[in-house]
Amino acid sequence: MSARLDTARAATTYQRQWFAELRRRVEAGERFALVNADAPQEILRAMGIPYVVNQWWASIVAAKGRTQDYLALLRQRGYPDYVEQYSSTSLASVFDPAPDSAPWGGLPQPSIVLAETTGDASRKIFDIWDEQPGTTFFALESAAENDVPVHWWELMPRRWEEAIGSDRLDLLVGELEGLIRFLEQTTGLVFSATRFAQVMDLVNEQQEWNRRTRDLIARARPCPLTVTDSIPSVMVPQWHRGTTWARDAARALHDEVTRRVADGTAVCRDERARLMWIGRGLWFDLDFYRRFQESHGAVFVWSMYLAIAADGYLRYGDDPLRALAARFAAFSDQLYTPPWSAQWYVKEARLHGVDGVVHLVSDDARGSYFTTGALEAAGIPVLEVHADNVDARGTDPAALTDAVADWLEHRILPRG
Structure with missing residues (x-):
């Protein structure tokens, strides 16, 4: 078995050091944000507002075996x-009576x-946050759109208006303008269009490297890295996208x-079967x-x-704010809504x-039936695993x- 990726180790080390520094800054009185994975984090990046990704924190808690402790804190409050x-773990952290012992x-x-x-x-989880x-x-x-583009991944980098629809983009652009005003009034910071454009350029550079890496792995026989290495090597830089460190980390992975x-x-x-893991x-x-x-x-x-x-992040165009809206207006569709997904x-x-394909189907899954059906119709065997990704x-x-x-012994390996 191959040794762990240097980029995976470096990403984990960087994230630990960054999080420790964030805690020091917050203790000194600085504001910070908690954001969902599918939220437009680039605006916060451009304004210099530090943030933690909600689902990243849930993954850390689960990996440390502490999810049940936090779910118990929710139960205690009714x-x-x-x-x-996956979304409520961070909320439970607010109620932790011994936060210093937390991950x-x-x-x-x-x-x-x-x-x-x-x-x-x-919505109710975040209303409790409020x-x-x-x-x-x-x-x-x-928002949603009735018309679904064919091969959306080919349209998204430059023809995103066509893929997503103008009404959907108009709605999110208006909301992003409201978010900018809210952040300026709340923090006293000023949004810079020049800085924001730089952030968007860096994100596109980063995702171009990720695209090259994806294509390289797709062609490679045998598989040169584990999924458990690729995830931190990709996702830690994703949570820091819009920075030169994240861009350079994506290049280093490639x-x-x-x-x-x-x-x-x-x-x-002795690679005999190549597997795909669908789900968180x-x-x-x-x-x-x-x-x-x-x-x-x-091998997964x-x-x-x-x-x-x-495939999901590249957005080029002369209007950076509208391009950002295009990055997130249909983000959930790309992963969860058929026939997009x-x-x-x-x-x-x-x-x-x-x-x-091993397909994780959780209680809050959207479109899982259609995903499994499409893969089976394409001649690709699927094993559905019904579980929650953080709650064991x-x-x-x-x-x-x-x-x-x-499944491997009776359905996959006999196929040769």
Whole structure:
């Protein structure tokens, strides 16, 4: 098995140091924001407002085995502990009676919370944030469009107006203008259009490197890196996108993968099956992704994190604010709404030459039935795994391992 990526180690080290510095700045009185993964973080970046990504914090808590502690804090206050756990973990952190013992020293209470409201439960979680003293929630709408573009990933970099629709973009542009006014009034900082354009340029440079890396891995035989390495190597820079560090980190990942491919580095020398993982990371059991390499020669070569970085973020145009709206107006569609998502997953499965797909289906899944159906119709076998990606209570690890092993032995490996 190959050694861990240098870029994965570097990204984790950088994030730890950055988070420690953020905690010091907040303790000194500086404001910071908590933002959802699909929120337009680039505006905060341009204004110099530090932020923590809600789902990143939930993944850290889960990886440290602390999710149940935080869900218990929700139960104690009469809140449900079984809905949108990936989003509610950070809210529970506010109620932690011993924050100093929390992972990475604990999440400070944000002064600003920014999120798109994609459902009733999500909206209620953030409304509770808004009730916390010193915290203000700024909500963004979740709009839809009846007309769905074919092969949206080909349109998005430059023809995004055509792909998304002008009405949808008009709505989000107006909301972003309101967000800028809110941030200026709340923080006393001034939004600079010049600085914002620089941030947008850096993000595009970063995603171009991610696209090259995605295509390189898709062609590589055998697979040169593990999914558990690619996720931090991609996603930590994603949470810092719009910075030169993030752009350079994406380039470093590409260069390291290029060297591995040239050297013939392999995650599994006896690679017999290439697998695709659809869904959020299984943060409470990251060893899952390596479990079937020695026993079955099965390697997970794909996760959504690098792929959506490659296809979902690039936005070029003369109007940076409208381009930012185009980055996020249909972001959830790309991952979760059929036929947007279903067509894309089939495209990615074929591009990477996968032999099968393990599909995580959680209680709040949107469009999972259609994703599985589209892949099966394309001749790609799918195993659905019903679990929550941070809450292990409903998952028997042994049963999950046995189910995947049986699927590999009876459906995937016999195909040759």
